[in-house]
Amino acid sequence: METINYLIDGFGVALAPHNLMFALIGAFLGTLIGALPGLGPANGVAILIPLAFTLGLRPETALIMLTAVYAGAMYGGRISSILLNIPGDEPAMMTCLDGYPMAKQGRAAEALVISAVASFMGSLIATIGLILLAPLLADFALTFGPAEYFALFVLAFATLGGITGKNPVKTILAASIGLIIATVGIDISTGTQRFTFGVLKLYEGVDFIIAIVGLFAISELLFFIEERAGAGREAIKVNKLKLSWKDIVHVLPTTLRGSVLGFVAGVLPGAGASLGSFIAYTLEKKVLGKKGRFGEGDPRGVAAPESGNNGASSGALVPMLTLGVPGSGTTAVLLAMLISFNITPGPLMFTQNADIVWGVIAALLIGNFLLLLLNIPLIGIFVRLLSVPPMYLLPMVTMIAFVGIYAISHSTFDLYFMIAFGIGGYLLRKLEIPLVPVILGLLLGPEMEKNLRHAMQLSNGDWTVLWGSGLAIGLWAVAILGLVLPVFVGPMLRRRMKAGVQSD
């Protein structure tokens, strides 16, 4: 009952006219970001953070806008999958399998509408799941002490590579680089200067927003130049829509199964949206067996992965909001925004900043309806924007990144820093070292050290306290599993995902 009251208050926040306007802007920008190849959701949200920040938006408004961007990007990713056969991001990969064949057969409009409906259902069901599950998890998380939190952070890093991750050692390496950068600056509790080299700008530490924008946006520009993909690809023309209610009802069971599976995959550490859409697609293939024509343009092959990946993306908000531990790149970027507004994510947020949390959850529901409305009649606009070649798009995005970072502090020093992070990000990606753990390390570093310190103070310097409770041991065990499992299961799963794509 309590939850319903909170949710009603949340709707009060989300339905305030200016919040609603920013939700609409966010949903539109998000779809655009998702649809444009070369501008993934994490990248897009990262570029918009400094803007939301410099606009002086209130925290709830900024968060509502960026959650709408996040939800929108997941919707948009399918457009380039279907029309160009280029997934906007990794989870949209499975949508190419049946979406592109449908488009080639002149059924692009149907594929777009069915995927929009599937995305809507996936988000809706997962948001309801979020509403039910998040308060329970937050209550449970209140029992965590500093030692448990320390173990939880380790778990977050360990499972970040995901079950499909390639080399767990590279994840650890990346995480420690991020954590090391986070220690630069004045130590909060002792006042000791650490690795500042007497540079005044470094006293406050490295601003993670600059790091994130550099790592994502600037490195993406360099990648495009390297691949000489400036001209872009020809999109398939969209036909006139011939879709009846019966067609939508036909894919409904698929959508429901996909949504639930996606949500579960989103909540669990180490699974994420890619696995969500993969499981939804393969399971659907198994359930339907010979009745489906998967890989040849079966509408259900579009609905399953889309509902799965949107379900997972809303599910991924559960650990981010309740524990302060994001499971994916984009939720890590959303966490960055919370921290920059001085809101500590985690169980306390549900009591101390209830208006923000529930406002965001309500905004997710409203944003979802807005997105469905935006995506069906306005699909033509997004399709036209897809034909903007990257050679114009990426320089413009770079300009926006420059403006955003410059507007925060009006200092060109920050811009040099951003360029340096961009070059670093390019080198890391070239070496196949994932960037998300670096960012998560930057974000969680201070909290992790603080919890370690508190745990030690409580135990008078006894290190065994870190695995002193059953809960802590459980968390450590999952963390170790998260590192060991990919070594054994990873190659097999990756092979299957690849086989699925190639048999198309």
Next chain:
Amino acid sequence: MILNDRIFGLLMLVLAVAYGWGAQQFPEPFGGVEAVGPETFPTILSVVLALSSLYLIVKPDPDNAWPMRRTALEMLIAVLVLIGYTLLLEPLGFIASTTLAVGTLCWRMGARPVHAYPIALAGGVVVFVLFNFVLELALPLGLLSFLEAL
């Protein structure tokens, strides 16, 4: 010969040692030694980084090819353009520096210069107007600062 991961691992190992050594040099904090001082967390991190970079040196992944000749040159140009953009942002002002930087990037990425520079100028003007007048965040005027007097 697999080199990328080995060289990177070696660099990270050097960083880990330097970082760990640096952490031991912190002055003792005011109020005496505690179980977790300013150096504890960095020390743990340096050990983790050192171990994982050692692993990378011993068991490197296959190399990705690095860009050669023209592509490498284009990427170098792009980085130089970004640095130039930052250098010129305040002296030349937002609109002029954006036209130069974004235009050059579009051109180098394959657009024709007659299209690239006007589009960059248009983008710069739109963003400038949006920021200065709608969002009320001042971007540098630079060359156009005589307009301020009007």
